[in-house]
Amino acid sequence: xxxxxxxxxxxxxxxxxxxxxxxxxxxxxxxxxxxxxxxxxxxxxxxxxxxxxxxxxxxxxxxxxxxxxxxxxxxxxxxxxxxxxxxxxxxxxxxxxxxxxxxxxxxxxxxxxxxxxxxxxxxxxxxxxxxxxxxxxxxxxxxxxxxxxxxxxxxxxxxxxxxxxxxxxxxxxxxxxxxxxxxxxxxxxxxxxxxxxxxxxxxxxxxxxxxxxxxxxxxxxxxxxxxxxxxxxxxxxxxxxxxxxxxxxxxxxxxxxxxxxxxxxxxxxxxxxxxxxxxxxxxxxxxxxxxxxxxxxxxxxxxxxxxxxxxxxxxxxxxxxxxxxxxxxxxxxxxxxxxxxxxxxxxxxxxxxxxxxxxxxxxxxxxxxxxxxxxxxxxxxxxxxxxxxxxxxxxxxxxxxxxxxxxxxxxxxxxxxxxxxxxxxxxxxxxxxxxxxxxxxxxxxxxxxxxxxxxxxxxxxxxxxxxxxxxxxxxxxxxxxxxxxxxxxxxxxxxxxxxxxxxxxxxxxxxxxxxxxxx
Amino acid sequence: xxxxxxxxxxxxxxxxxxxxxxxxxxxxxxxxxxxxxxxxxxxxxxxxxxxxxxxxxxxxxxxxxxxxxxxxxxxxxxxxxxxxxxxxxxxxxxxxxxxxxxxxxxxxxxxxxxxxxxxxxxxxxxxxxxxxxxxxxxx
Numbered sequence: 140x141x142x143x144x145x146x147x148x149x150x151x152x153x154x155x156x157x158x159x160x161x162x163x164x165x166x167x168x169x170x171x172x173x174x175x176x177x178x179x180x181x182x183x184x185x186x187x188x189x190x191x192x193x194x195x196x197x198x199x200x201x202x203x204x205x206x207x208x209x210x211x212x213x214x215x216x217x218x219x220x221x222x223x224x225x226x227x228x229x230x231x232x233x234x235x236x237x238x239x240x241x242x243x244x245x246x247x248x249x250x251x252x253x254x255x256x257x258x259x260x261x262x263x264x265x266x267x268x269x270x271x272x273x274x275x276x277x278x279x280x281x282x283x284x285x286x287x288x289x290x291x292x293x294x295x296x297x298x299x300x301x302x303x304x305x306x307x308x309x310x311x312x313x314x315x316x317x318x319x320x321x322x323x324x325x326x327x328x329x330x331x332x333x334x335x336x337x338x339x340x341x342x343x344x345x346x347x348x349x350x351x352x353x354x355x356x357x358x359x360x361x362x363x364x365x366x367x368x369x370x371x372x373x374x375x376x377x378x379x380x381x382x383x384x385x386x387x388x389x390x391x392x393x394x395x396x397x398x399x400x401x402x403x404x405x406x407x408x409x410x411x412x413x414x415x416x417x418x419x420x421x422x423x424x425x426x427x428x429x430x431x432x433x434x435x436x437x438x439x440x441x442x443x444x445x446x447x448x449x450x451x452x453x454x455x456x457x458x459x460x461x462x463x464x465x466x467x468x469x470x471x472x473x474x475x476x477x478x479x480x481x482x483x484x485x486x487x488x489x490x491x492x493x494x495x496x497x498x499x500x501x502x503x504x505x506x507x508x509x510x511x512x513x514x515x516x517x518x519x520x521x522x523x524x525x526x527x528x529x530x531x532x533x534x535x536x537x538x539x540x541x542x543x544x545x546x547x548x549x550x551x552x553x554x555x556x557x558x559x560x561x562x563x564x565x566x567x568x569x570x571x572x573x574x575x576x577x578x579x580x581x582x583x584x585x586x587x588x589x590x591x592x593x594x595x596x597x598x599x600x601x602x603x604x605x606x607x608x609x610x611x612x613x614x615x616x617x618x619x620x621x622x623x624x625x626x627x628x629x630x631x632x633x634x635x636x637x638x639x640x641x642x643x644x645x646x647x648x649x650x651x652x653x654x655x656x657x658x
Numbered sequence: 659x660x661x662x663x664x665x666x667x668x669x670x671x672x673x674x675x676x677x678x679x680x681x682x683x684x685x686x687x688x689x690x691x692x693x694x695x696x697x698x699x700x701x702x703x704x705x706x707x708x709x710x711x712x713x714x715x716x717x718x719x720x721x722x723x724x725x726x727x728x729x730x731x732x733x734x735x736x737x738x739x740x741x742x743x744x745x746x747x748x749x750x751x752x753x754x755x756x757x758x759x760x761x762x763x764x765x766x767x768x769x770x771x772x773x774x775x776x777x778x779x780x781x782x783x784x785x786x787x788x789x790x791x792x793x794x795x796x797x
Binding site for chain 1: 673678
């Protein structure tokens, strides 16, 4: 972002114009005076004469053409540059030059005084030189300030760029919950912030992954030890792990920043960002920025990992609980698990939002949790139940609801548990709800529950075949079961059986074992 | 290379934007609010107008509206918004054919956008079409 030569020239040009403006405001006593830049490097569109022309009477080219040899040599970059030049006369001008700036090739601030009428002004050469000397000092000072200004502007622009990247990063990860996705975004931002061409991650166990920037995208790539000498940097990697500090190293083909990403359980991944030599050195500002980005990013990733761990834990705990209940009645072993899966698949096909599907599955898993309160001799009684026994069985949805109600995070699961025996024609229990008054999740679970019960052997009857069970669902659609749900459920079942025969078999294997055992 | 009018009430941000665009080789005019910008547009129509939204006097949206009413809309319109504005009005502005750049803006993306606008203008001037077309640009 530094000013390149044409810009520096334009700036010097504007500066001279400003000085001329200030000089001509001095009034007539200042005489006819002009100021310009002369040098071999001053190229169009800002030729040196342009400035001289700004306030010189007549055509300044005469200064060059009409005998001022010395000025011509200056303009051509003559080697006799350096030091203050004598004031000289040329066709009525008194001309002086002084080298200015720190350019490699000399540039001269030139002042020409006089009317150009063939009569030199009264001032002596040294007076002209004195004036030029003070002007050039102003020129240099202002130039220095402008340089400083440019440097500060560079810094501000760089900060804006970085701030923008960090803002984008926070916005992007706000919508992400998956630790791996967040990590990918973090690596991308890190690479962009550092103008890196390659980013390598070294896990706590030493496993490496390498990514190259292809345009703005970060793609998996093979690790090239020439570019990122991970093995040679072994000691630095260890230091990074223990000190958790960012450090910078020089490799033959790149500059490398080694930075720690502290993850869950204090595991430290080491990230290496390789910046091509042409992109310049890393600054301490870069290091500070990356340190804060990674501290922040590491926290976010850890949180996502904790979130995932807790989610899995709660699902596993629920499964364990449900399996314990299913064990009470060995005929229903695996029943809840299957109802959960079938309910989820059906919900998915019916357009239940992805983030709600887990709740639906949980609800399916837990729908019979109330059976824990039903005595085993009733639950497993072979043959007909008495009315009183049946009433006890019918209390299980409400019992399940009462058991789960105190668990705040199961709030959304409760509808499915309480109402999974309600029927559209109002013949169900516990409340005898009708039609759409029955929550969708409960309608879905009801269908899955009936289907799985039919295809399982129970204490009081043998299992129906898959086809028989489907036929029964058809018959019950619209009366005991929700017609739309049955329709979708049968489609889901057919698709699932067709596309995942092995999973389908696994899911219904328990039932077969029971059938075989009883056969 | 475009004539660009930058309208922004914060003098430092204004300087940074105009310095950055000058470095890209554009000719930049500055205004500190909508009223001053409108006067400048009346004097000479810029190719591209970059304006902030929240400004004392006349804000950026009012400026755009007035220029529309007066039929003096520059060919490239860019609005700088803060993140909250961006959520609320970003979409409707994009539908107007205004390019929305959320602050803190990225200098490189702004330069890229201006370059694209430049190119579009070249296309437009060469075939004379494209007036009133809705432009959206992902920043």
